Amino acid sequence: MxxxxxxxxxxxxxxxxxxxxxxxxxxxxxDRESVFDTCQVGVVLRAVLFVEAIVCVAALFGAASLMGWVGQMALLTGAALPAVLAWLLAVCGLKRLLARWSVTAQSAVGVLLGGLSSFYGFGLLVWMGLAGTESWLVATVAGCLVAAILVTALVWRSKARAPAGTEARLAELQARxxxxxxxxxxxxxxxxxxxxxxxxxxxxxxxxxxxxxxxxxxxxxxxxxxxxxxxxxxxxxxxxxxxxxxxxxxxxxxxxxxxxxxxxxxxxxxxxxxxxxxxxxxxxxxxxxxxxxxxxxxxxxxxxxxxxxxxxxxxxxxxxxxxxxxxxxxxxxxxxxxxxxxxxxxxxxxxxx
Structure with missing residues (x-):
């Protein structure tokens, strides 16, 4: 045919x-899968867009003009984008290891990695002379907070699969x-x-x-x-x-x-x-x-x-x-x-x- x-x-x-x-x-x-499945293109895209939206809003607070806002947004993106990509790669790479732990332990690791990733992103700006060293703590805490939001969203996404899969499985069982x-x-x-x-x-x-x-x-x-x-x-x-x-x-x-x-x-x-x-x-x-x-x-x-x-x-x-x-x-x-x-x-x- x-x-x-x-x-x-x-x-x-x-x-x-x-x-x-x-x-x-x-x-x-x-293999058992981690609830933080950041290896998918859709998850990566949504995480990057979410962080970029935060950057756009944060840049408004330090800008006196449109060009100032664009410049401030470019500066913050230089730190935020490497940080979020580093976080996504780290969680994806640790997927199998994280899957062995409880959701609470996975969440704690995800938030900690967010702080470390933000520390890394801000360090790039300091290394290039675009930022001072007085904001290390602020950048790290901000990274932890953003990571906590992303972790929460991924946990909700993981939980959303369970009832849908169970309901579908029962329907197919009845049909069979x-x-x-x-x-x-x-x-x-x-x-x-x-x-x-x-x-x-x-x-x-x-x-x-x-x-x-x-x-x-x-x-x-x-x-x-x-x-x-x-x-x-x-x-x-x-x-x-x-x-x-x-x-x-x-x-x-x-x-x-x-x-x-x-x-x-x-x-x-x-x-x-x-x-x-x-x-x-x-x-x-x-x-x-x-x-x-x-x-x-x-x-x-x-x-x-x-x-x-x-x-x-x-x-x-x-x-x-x-x-x-x-x-x-x-x-x-x-x-x-x-x-x-x-x-x-x-x-x-x-x-x-």
Whole structure:
């Protein structure tokens, strides 16, 4: 199935070296993450803009004219910008270490690093002869205060992820074990027990894996390989149900499998492809799952054909759910797109590696 017509950027490239059909991949436990995840572009941009806004206001107090304000703002920026960048780099570099500590301890370290970073920024001005040495204490205290505000914002951001992830996980759990899906799966297994017992056993094993992933305690992010494995179990169950009506194509780049995703985020996209592509079509549909690494970005696409004239009906809750959870984890670095063109529907995700 060709999906190059979906949007201007939805283009399938030729399989890269190291790309092969989907196989069972081991589940890797993700590292625990710090609440102060300052390694993301969105966080860095917001922190810099916030500090620059403080600089603009502070410069007003020592300026008698517009040019004086511009000059004062340039002087303060010379100290504030290196300081905030040093703070962001320090917290990002200590991310793994900080993740082992309590939120209180992380906050204390963040504020202390803010004071040290401000001390460093002001030291640059003193070294260049643009400031006197009498304001060392003021600069350090100001750095601690600004860092405290940034730390508070990052803690709130971290807490905002938890309820959204929990609510989404419960919704996906309910969708996955909804009665008709379980009923159809068990009926398929019963029909296979006598004639093809090995196939029935595989079907029940796939169902068991689905429940194991749904009921397991998950971390904030899981590797793409785990999400692909979960999708493989789901499609194996649906393959028994639909037979030749469900045609599955895999194009998996193993070099992209370390990318992190919110847990239980890929399977609902695959489920939507089956629901809107295969179920309403008497002749079936093609479902294609592809991953590809492009530099530091991983592109994930779930594509399915749609019966002519049927469109993609639904309230869009699953897609909105995925979009919001992706934004919570990857912020501006995560991209989500979906489109229906010429009876081909595609969902495309871009995440940092």
């Amino acid at each position: 060709k999906d190059s017509r979906i949007l201007s950027t939805f283009q399938d490239l030729a399989p890269a070296s190291g790309t092969r059909p989907m196989e069972a991949m081991p589940v890797v436990s993700p 074990i909804r009665p008709h899906f379980l009923f159809n799966t068990l009926n398929s297994a019963i029909a296979l027990v006598r004639e093809e017992p090995a196939k029935a056993e595989n079907l029940l094993e796939d169902l068991s894996e689905l429940f194991r992933h749904a009921l397991a305690d998950t971390h904030e992010a899981v590797p793409l390989s785990q999400e692909l494995e979960l999708a493989r179990h789901y499609l194996a169950i649906e393959q028994v149900r639909f037979g030749d009506r469900l045609q599955i194509e895999w194009s998996i780049d193993e070099t992209a499998s370390r990318a992190k995703l919110p847990p239980l985020i890929l399977q609902p996209l695959v489920e939507n492809a089956v629901k809107h592509g295969v179920e309403p079509s008497p002749t079936g549909a093609v479902v294609r799952i592809s991953t590809q690494r492009r530099g530091s970005v991983v592109v994930i696409k779930v594509t399915n054909t749609v019966p002519a004239g049927s469109g993609v009906k639904g309230n869009g809750l699953a897609l909105d759910n995925v979009r919001q959870r992706l934004a919570l984890l990857h912020d501006m670095q995560g991209q989500f797109q979906s489109a229906l063109v010429d009876n081909i529907f595609q969902v495309r995700l871009e995440i940092p590696l």
